[in-house]
Amino acid sequence: MNGGLIQFARGFHATSASAKAKISVVEPVHHLVKYKKWHLKPSMAPFLIPKNSPESHRYRPATTRQDRILEHYNNTIASDLLLITHKHESTNKLGVKTREWSGESPYHINRPAKPPRGNRLVPTQDIKVRTNKNLPVIEKVTVETYDKTCVHAAENYIPVKVMLQQITSTKPTLIYAKKNIPTWNLRRGMVMGAKVELGGRAMTDFLSTLSLIVLPRIKEFKGIKNTSGDGSGNISLGLTAEDIRHFPEIEANGEVWNKLSGCNIIIHTSAQVDPDARTLISGLNLPFTGKEKIPSRV
Amino acid sequence: MNKFGLSNFVRPSIFRSHCLGSIKTPTSVSTFVRFARTSAKKKNRGELSASQVRQKNLLSAVSGARKVPRKLDMCVEDLIRHNTVTRAWALYQKEIRDKRAQxxxxxxxxxxxxxxxxxxxxxxxxxxxxxxxxxxxxxxxxLRVPTDTPPKIVWQYEWSPEEKEKK
Structure with missing residues (x-):
């Protein structure tokens, strides 16, 4: 050992990394794929068939009809968005990040990083140059419903779940409380409602139903609020229980639905800032109202 | 309840798995076994309230078992045909995608x-x-999303939103 030559910061432990004589640089290449021996049984063979093969029991044909909204995006909206969001000779704008300690003192080891500069605790994302490669697209739509009465009667999640499945034609998942909230009599693990995450055809079908049938029939609806948005390109709107009656699947046998509840609709886009997301969503016949506040970093 | 009826051994989990929400389940049995058994049976014999029946029907609408379609029965030739068409379609889609990106x-x-x-x-x-x-x-x-059956007058060139507001 040539321990006398090492001039690193003094560690607290005798076995700190700098003082070690040698370390292995050969990465282990065996057992990269983890498996259990019973996975190799012949009876497990059907589960190895990929989902897109008609031999699989999970097979569902994907492309069975035209996707109007996707074609509209590709034919019309994408090229317009490229022109609208273009800024000549722009550069990447770095967000504010947490600040690491320099490491010159041994007391810096394991010390948590400082929060970002300014009056904020959470780091912000970088805004990259807008090119043809990162055009904003609608990634998914989340429809979620919370029911207060589930606290007292847990079985009230059932009509909520059925309603969401009817209007989105996708199987919903339940939402559970993550922590105790004593003022609402809510405890961890209780059912609060249901949600659906839509993508692909189910998403575009839902959006076209929303923009062509449901929203035009709501008398008070002026448009999605321009203040809506979480700052990173996700826009949300809310529907009341009366608004949901305009969905054709609900309206067809409206007398059956004695109790409906409202829902939140969150449109997740890949836009880096909210103004870009609003421009994109307005291309699907979804109007916006109110004054728009442009963030300082766009 | 134990179907042989001789002991007071009860497995409440069986009842819970069958019931919905707020149905009362027998959780304890008195020492007088026969009497307890009959009374519990009377309470529980297939009588659901109207709201519970509605919940049960609703649950059957979202149950997974009915949504799973039957597996396609294809011979080897059918399978080869299907795979060929699928691959050709994927290739065609890739060409379109590449051209659009270009x-x-x-x-x-x-x-x-x-x-x-x-x-x-x-x-x-x-x-x-x-x-x-x-x-x-x-x-x-x-600007509407195009349809297969567009109107006869596709675009009204003279119309402007200002005129609409005046009327």
């Missing part, structure tokens, strides 16, 4: 070149006005 890339390059040319032309004021980023842009509400 078009967008060309458009982006041309926009950049036009801006460069404008900058090198020397008129700084003109360049600034032309390349200024406009915020709050919206697609017009009259």
């Amino acid at each position: 078009n967008l890339e060309r458009q982006y390059r041309m926009i950049d070149e036009a801006c460069d040319a404008l900058k090198s032309a020397g008129d700084r004021n003109l360049y600034n006005k032309a390349t200024k980023r406009e915020f709050g842009k919206r697609f017009p509400m009259e």
Whole structure:
């Protein structure tokens, strides 16, 4: 050992990394794929068939009809968005990040990083140059419903779940409380409602139903609020229980639905800032109202 | 309840798995076994309230078992045919995708070149006005998503939103 030559910061432990004589640089290449021996049984063979093969029991044909909204995006909206969001000779704008300690003192080891500069605790994302490669697209739509009465009667999640499945034609998942909230009599693990995450055809079908049938029939609806948005390109709107009656699947046998509840609709886009997301969503016949506040970093 | 009825051994989990929400389940049995058994049976014999029946019907609508379609029964030739068509379709889609990406890339390059040319032309004021980023842009509400059955008059060129507001 040539321990006398090492001039690193003094560690607290005798076995700190700098003082070690040698370390292995050969990465282990065996057992990269983890498996259990019973996975190799012949009876497990059907589960190895990929989902897109008609031999699989999970097979569902994907492309069975035209996707109007996707074609509209590709034919019309994408090229317009490229022109609208273009800024000549722009550069990447770095967000504010947490600040690491320099490491010159041994007391810096394991010390948590400082929060970002300014009056904020959470780091912000970088805004990259807008090119043809990162055009904003609608990634998914989340429809979620919370029911207060589930606290007292847990079985009230059932009509909520059925309603969401009817209007989105996708199987919903339940939402559970993550922590105790004593003022609402809510405890961890209780059912609060249901949600659906839509993508692909189910998403575009839902959006076209929303923009062509449901929203035009709501008398008070002026448009999605321009203040809506979480700052990173996700826009949300809310529907009341009366608004949901305009969905054709609900309206067809409206007398059956004695109790409906409202829902939140969150449109997740890949836009880096909210103004870009609003421009994109307005291309699907979804109007916006109110004054728009442009963030300082766009 | 134990179907042989001789002991007071009860497995409440069986009852819980069958019941819905707020149905009362027998959780304890008195020492007088026969009497307790009959009374518990009377309470529980298939009588659901109207709301519980509605919940049960609703649950059957979202149950997974009915949504799983039957597995397709295909012979080997059918399977080969299906795989060939699927691969050809995927290839066709990839061609379309690549062409679309090429078009967008060309458009982006041309926009950049036009801006460069404008900058090198020397008129700084003109360049600034032309390349200024406009915020709050919206697609017009009259721009509809195209359908298979478009109207006979596709676009009314004389119409403008200002005229509509006056009326």
